[in-house]
Amino acid sequence: MLMVQPIFGQSLVKGLVKDQKGNTIPGVNIFLKGTFEGTSSEIDGTYMLQTGEKGVFTLVFQAMGVKPQEFEIELDGSTLEISPTLKESINEMTAVTISAGAMEASDEKKAVVLRPVDIVTVPSAMGDIVGAFQTLPGSATVGNDGRLFVRGGDASETAIFIDGLKVGNAFGTTASNVPTRTRFNPNLFKGSFFSTGGYSAEYGQALSSALALNTVDFPLRNQGDISIMSLGGGFTQTLAGEKNSITASANFFDLSPYQSLIKQNFDWERAPYGWDAEVSGRQKWGKSGVVKAYLHTESNGMKIWQPMPGTEGRGQLVGIQNHYTFGQGSFKQIGKNGWSYYGGVSYSNNVDEIELDHLNVRNQNQVLHSKTVAIKEFSDKFSIKTGLESYLYRYEEQLKSEGLNRSFQDHHAVLFTEADYFVSNKLVFRGGLRAGNSSLSDQTWLDPRVSLAFKFEHEGQLSLAAGKFSQMPVEQLRILDQNLQNTRADHLILNYFLSKNGRTVRAEAFYKDYKQLITYDVAQLLPMPMGFDRIQQNGEGYAQGMDFFFRDRKSFKNTDFWVTYSFVDSKRKFAQFRERVQPAFAPRHNGSVVVKHFIQPLQSQLGISFSFNDGYRYDNPNLPGQMNAKTKSFQDLSLGWSYLPRPNLIIHLACSNVFGRDTIFGYQYASETNEKGIFEGIPIRLQAPRFLFLGIFLTISKDKNANNLNNL
Amino acid sequence: MKKYSLAIIVMMLIALLTKASNEAYEQAMRKELQQMKAAESPEALKKSANGFARIAEMMPEEWLPDYYAALALANAGFRSTGGMEEMDALFAQAKKHADKASAISPDNSEIVAIQGFITMGELSVDPNSRGQHLSGVAMQTFGKAIELNKQNPRAIILMAQMEMGMAQFFGQGPEKACGLVDSSLQLFEKEAATKEKGAFQPTWGKEMALGMKENTCK
Numbered sequence: 001m002l003m004v005q006p007i008f009g010q011s012l013v014k015g016l017v018k019d020q021k022g023n024t025i026p027g028v029n030i031f032l033k034g035t036f037e038g039t040s041s042e043i044d045g046t047y048m049l050q051t052g053e054k055g056v057f058t059l060v061f062q063a064m065g066v067k068p069q070e071f072e073i074e075l076d077g078s079t080l081e082i083s084p085t086l087k088e089s090i091n092e093m094t095a096v097t098i099s100a101g102a103m104e105a106s107d108e109k110k111a112v113v114l115r116p117v118d119i120v121t122v123p124s125a126m127g128d129i130v131g132a133f134q135t136l137p138g139s140a141t142v143g144n145d146g147r148l149f150v151r152g153g154d155a156s157e158t159a160i161f162i163d164g165l166k167v168g169n170a171f172g173t174t175a176s177n178v179p180t181r182t183r184f185n186p187n188l189f190k191g192s193f194f195s196t197g198g199y200s201a202e203y204g205q206a207l208s209s210a211l212a213l214n215t216v217d218f219p220l221r222n223q224g225d226i227s228i229m230s231l232g233g234g235f236t237q238t239l240a241g242e243k244n245s246i247t248a249s250a251n252f253f254d255l256s257p258y259q260s261l262i263k264q265n266f267d268w269e270r271a272p273y274g275w276d277a278e279v280s281g282r283q284k285w286g287k288s289g290v291v292k293a294y295l296h297t298e299s300n301g302m303k304i305w306q307p308m309p310g311t312e313g314r315g316q317l318v319g320i321q322n323h324y325t326f327g328q329g330s331f332k333q334i335g336k337n338g339w340s341y342y343g344g345v346s347y348s349n350n351v352d353e354i355e356l357d358h359l360n361v362r363n364q365n366q367v368l369h370s371k372t373v374a375i376k377e378f379s380d381k382f383s384i385k386t387g388l389e390s391y392l393y394r395y396e397e398q399l400k401s402e403g404l405n406r407s408f409q410d411h412h413a414v415l416f417t418e419a420d421y422f423v424s425n426k427l428v429f430r431g432g433l434r435a436g437n438s439s440l441s442d443q444t445w446l447d448p449r450v451s452l453a454f455k456f457e458h459e460g461q462l463s464l465a466a467g468k469f470s471q472m473p474v475e476q477l478r479i480l481d482q483n484l485q486n487t488r489a490d491h492l493i494l495n496y497f498l499s500k501n502g503r504t505v506r507a508e509a510f511y512k513d514y515k516q517l518i519t520y521d522v523a524q525l526l527p528m529p530m531g532f533d534r535i536q537q538n539g540e541g542y543a544q545g546m547d548f549f550f551r552d553r554k555s556f557k558n559t560d561f562w563v564t565y566s567f568v569d570s571k572r573k574f575a576q577f578r579e580r581v582q583p584a585f586a587p588r589h590n591g592s593v594v595v596k597h598f599i600q601p602l603q604s605q606l607g608i609s610f611s612f613n614d615g616y617r618y619d620n621p622n623l624p625g626q627m628n629a630k631t632k633s634f635q636d637l638s639l640g641w642s643y644l645p646r647p648n649l650i651i652h653l654a655c656s657n658v659f660g661r662d663t664i665f666g667y668q669y670a671s672e673t674n675e676k677g678i679f680e681g682i683p684i685r686l687q688a689p690r691f692l693f694l695g696i697f698l699t700i701s702k703d704k705n706a707n708n709l710n711n712l
Numbered sequence: 713m714k715k716y717s718l719a720i721i722v723m724m725l726i727a728l729l730t731k732a733s734n735e736a737y738e739q740a741m742r743k744e745l746q747q748m749k750a751a752e753s754p755e756a757l758k759k760s761a762n763g764f765a766r767i768a769e770m771m772p773e774e775w776l777p778d779y780y781a782a783l784a785l786a787n788a789g790f791r792s793t794g795g796m797e798e799m800d801a802l803f804a805q806a807k808k809h810a811d812k813a814s815a816i817s818p819d820n821s822e823i824v825a826i827q828g829f830i831t832m833g834e835l836s837v838d839p840n841s842r843g844q845h846l847s848g849v850a851m852q853t854f855g856k857a858i859e860l861n862k863q864n865p866r867a868i869i870l871m872a873q874m875e876m877g878m879a880q881f882f883g884q885g886p887e888k889a890c891g892l893v894d895s896s897l898q899l900f901e902k903e904a905a906t907k908e909k910g911a912f913q914p915t916w917g918k919e920m921a922l923g924m925k926e927n928t929c930k
Contacts, residue, residue: 026755027755027758035770036737036739036740038763064805118841220848560841598840600881
């Protein structure tokens, strides 16, 4: 050690800097306020500051991750010893986050399960956002539906939000057993928050799950994107300015050429076809604010012969025409004194025109959602978020051939508030309340939600979440009985999450209790449920289980893989079931493996995804009881190959169910027995043994900078 | 008259004080620049960044102290062996200083170049998952820096690094990147010839260009 003797006339300040745990802190910036005099603490936390200044000064200690501390000192040529203990500050980057029920995809945050780019490249997803979420724990693949089924909940129990605003009818309308897709292009989004339960008081009217998608803030440059696919094509043009941008796109698809080449299991009269157009704009607002607007409109249709069990011939002809518009405007702004604000308005309008032999039905569903949220950060430890929401639902059914018409309108007023309290970087509590009122049901409800999370020394964290969730029954039932009240669910979730050096481990146990579910008699189930009677709210049930997720991007070079397993034990009395049954959409054992490997010499990414479950429950009327049979196990192996020959060109080829396994999702039975006294059944299969996808994506950009570069 | 002379005295005093402060500023900058040049380890670079941060605190109108604090922290990030979390923390801290510098001196090619350099750093922490998103951002930022000042050799050599990475990834030749290396070397020469003695304007980056010339553009 070097001994430093104070030079005559110079003062010496020295000491040792420690944190609250008693560890020394290196690299602390130590200086006299208002002067150029200063130093840094050494690796062992010691420091020495020699100065010729005289008089009273403020000595400041400053470093990352701690609160700055100041001391009044008098410099008079002598030696002073100051050894402070610095208090930690709450660091957004490293502090504990509540991960119970949550799976986040983001480029910006830490506790994430996926990156946005991972979503597009899951082979079995075929470019559908929801397809990628189906490889995450807690969700079940229901191949004859395509929507998101979370932990024993049906598809209507998942609510979808874009930039915090509700999306009505996020999935395309389809005939029964014909799988559907999300309407929105995955490239629109920079991140997503998929919750399988226990979520924030900010979200409601969803018993099982909330999926919040966040759109891209500002595109980088002016560019045009052309896509040519085996099913259709599209063009997108982006204009990016300093403070604003606009993107417009138009796409079309038609499955008939594809289906004329590849044999289908379904009996199509007219293969699915459609177009969509969208415009989105962004404008910077002041220093830190942004305003976004987005409009999407589309139209599509299909005509299919649905076989009727127990009858000869092609069955019943179902034609569907769907028109859909979604528009929204949203804003974000940071105010003064720890205030920030966001909110907006969204409108969804879905019109289905259904032809069923001689019947002509027109259904229209409209949702108008508006929301304003204010957040106040009282300190780095404590913040409160409060929001006001209004939902206007309008649903109308027309039986055109009979000239009949019925409709209902419902208004929900919602107030929510949520407080976050960080005890330290290791421990956080969150408490929230969501209060709502429905004008149609004349019901007021209050849903409390609580969660907490603790971070261990080894970076792993444990979260606990519990809460009450309310959701109005589906429109098709509310229109029949306008007094129907909220269905209810209680969630309890325990989660462990560790993400370190390219590996992620996530384990979760959950219990979900359902109450006031709807039960009814139904005269006819096929080809669409009709003739509901005796609608009651005496259903109930539960779902419990656990799931595991492991992802590794480190162990094998250029390889990223994840493995998930979910166990779901769910029984409920609902719909036409008279007793508690295991629903068809809640297989007990679910798993998936996704592997992506980048082959540098070929400039290609190879993707493999494998999904399985132990089989779907179904009702066999030839056997006693309900939901009394189970299909064989579901298995799907999908392959994807993406080739990047140039920075602006991607060629993508994908194939689902490579082995052509004959998948059966259940059976449909005749409503009456045949002459032998048995109900005849026919299996519900995949559209085709395999689905092949070929896409060429080309980006054209007159990058002015690139041109400038070439002229240098 | 009395009033007038008082005003003169006050103004002279202010001028004197400003001069004293300027001298102290220049002295402090010289000292810190020297220490940064000598700094090798991330720890030494962090200390150097502390030094520049102290000067920045004293001289809120000058962009250079924050600029150099950002540069020192970015270099500390590149050299850090403390894992992803520490690297990210250093780049985040560097970004804060770069943004502060940019608020003092907007549309400054050097500051925009350093912002791109920090983005490159964030990319290097986890290239597999960040590459696709951040390489575009980095190139865009260097493009902007070049647009602001076509004579900025640092913006050009950093762009050359990105171009080289892209060329290697897509199995293309290094011609475009090497062209940039050559033009940056010319500009570095020009900069050395015209640089005023004792000025604090950035001059770093020539070694980077020579290294690339040596290793990949021969």
